[in-house]
Amino acid sequence: MASSIPTILTTLFIFLLKSTISQQINTNTNPKDPDCTDRWIHIRRLPSRFNTDLLSNCSEYPLFDDFCPYLPNHGLGQRTHSKSHSWFRTDPLMLELIFHRRMLEYPCLTPDPNSANAVYLPYYGGIDSLRYLYGPDVNSSVEHGLELFDFVKEQDSPNVWARHKGHDHFLVMARPAWDLSQPLYKDPPVWGTSFLELPEFYNVTVLTFEARAWPWQERAVPYPTSFHPPNLSLLESWIHRVRRSRRSTLMLFAGGGGVAATRNIRRSIRDECGNDTNSSANYSNGYVKLCEIVDCSNGICEHDPIRYMKPMLEASFCLQPPGDTPTRRSTFDSILAGCIPVFFEELSAKMQYKWHMPEEEYEEFSVFIPKEEVVYKGLKILDVLMGIPRDRVWRMREKVLELMPRVMYRRHGSSVDLRTKKDAFDIAVEGTLQRIKSRLQDRSVTFN
Structure with missing residues (x-):
């Protein structure tokens, strides 16, 4: 059967x-x-x-x-x-x-x-x-x-x-x-x-x-x-939920890799998360956690959005390191969650999705940290993100929300009002x- x-x-x-x-x-x-x-x-x-x-x-x-x-x-x-x-x-x-x-x-x-x-x-x-x-x-x-x-x-x-x-x-x-x-x-x-x-x-x-x-x-x-709204009401309802979500985590990485001895950006992220979140770091700006990792090894997150969307809704920044290729689906998941993407290569998005996310607007909705600075020169991602003023973080999140309709695929047969976006x-x-x-x-x- x-x-x-x-x-x-x-x-x-x-x-x-x-x-x-x-x-x-x-x-x-x-x-x-x-x-x-x-x-x-x-x-x-x-x-x-x-x-x-x-x-x-x-x-x-x-x-x-x-x-x-x-x-x-x-x-x-x-x-x-x-x-x-x-x-x-x-x-x-x-x-x-x-x-x-x-x-x-x-x-x-x-x-x-x-x-x-x-x-x-x-x-x-x-x-x-x-x-x-x-x-x-x-x-x-x-x-x-x-x-x-x-x-x-x-x-x-x-x-x-x-x-x-x-x-x-x-x-x-x-x-x-x-x-x-x-x-x-x-x-x-x-x-x-x-x-x-x-x-x-x-x-x-x-x-x-x-x-x-x-x-x-x-x-x-x-x-x-995984988000395909059929009408404008459901889209606006989701945007409202994202906007009022409490961001209790400074940064989040949802993905796999970084567990081998090879020096790369994913390894650096895991090391920094493991070391700094257990230290006496300054938990300012209302953050309960500085870093969270959602382990998505072996594709366990790919068809289960609940695994990563809830943590993304609670994070201010979502790290988007390159993997086998520079781009990631997670970039668009994070935008849907109102989680500001953090890129480590310009090929990850800036040089790719120019129709959907104009190149000249990247500083308005994302953060760029060269991976070489992190992997080989000891730059701390947490230090960079903690140094961003709170009012700028708010403006960046609002810009992320503006981008949301541009990067989602609405459901076929959707209502006329949703087609206006x-x-x-x-x-x-x-x-x-x-x-x-x-x-x-x-x-x-x-x-x-």
Whole structure:
């Protein structure tokens, strides 16, 4: 019986996708709508093998967790409890489903690719990469994406691609770019696939969790958190709760690592927390604790937001050290909790999420402490944070609350009043449209 669950979920999801996209294309294609000027998007119809069919193997990837439990609610996952309306056990890998579902209710869809300002490819590339990262095709990762390219170029309305050589196309891949940028023809193969290294896709805008600094086509978008409110009332209720939460802990780190002998920023955080919180430090500004660690080793926090959200609600600052890659989902969890993020690398967020958290505003809502100063020069994180005036801390938290709607993904089918506030999806689509427009208008671009 258990093995039939993925099939049932996938079948239901395919049915909902097909019925919804049909409805949207029929009701949102008025070319005289002034609100859709320069905003028209065409969704390319891909065979299900490029998206929903990939979900049928959700429990069959060796060395990878079963992601079948996170398919319900179009990728939001199961509710955290039966009475929850806004909180789900969301897996970041499901962003491709979440984004696809939201695209289906985008107000400016057009069935005519020739009148579209951008073309969306509903390809679940991050999920498809699993068979190369963990599955039987691990040694053929240079082929990741070639079948898709052959289809969009040759088999399905090839003139749609040829019109701008893919410059007007975009897609979402729910993995850091580093996982998708293995050098072509490297022998022996290393971790990752070569999707982003394929010349065939150099012109396509790719939205990922973490972008590299140099390629034009990559752009980072926020990791999905577990918070997906369906209406404005629930969003405002949560913001009110966050604002009135008593911050009794100065700083908090929710994560794993830092237990080995190797000197790194996570090790320094754990050492400082263990040493200084037990000393006779100055507990001023109403703090009961100077530091708290929520151990999230082995992924135990990933689908259980209660483990870390309550401590984050009680902390003033949330430490965001880099791990395997510079960025962290925890950055966005902390913003939802009104906990001021503390970064140790500019690549952790400042150089990544410029659409959602403008670079020039970082000092208004976050703290930056160079990791080298902490790891090798003995700078104490507690000293830096304790030295920030109380009124500035208050202003920073208010700025964090302003950012909250911009980094969350509201629930599909949300109320009209909530749609007046741009969320992470809205901002990502706007940024993509502007990026494509600028690219197409650039006379230096040669389509060849």
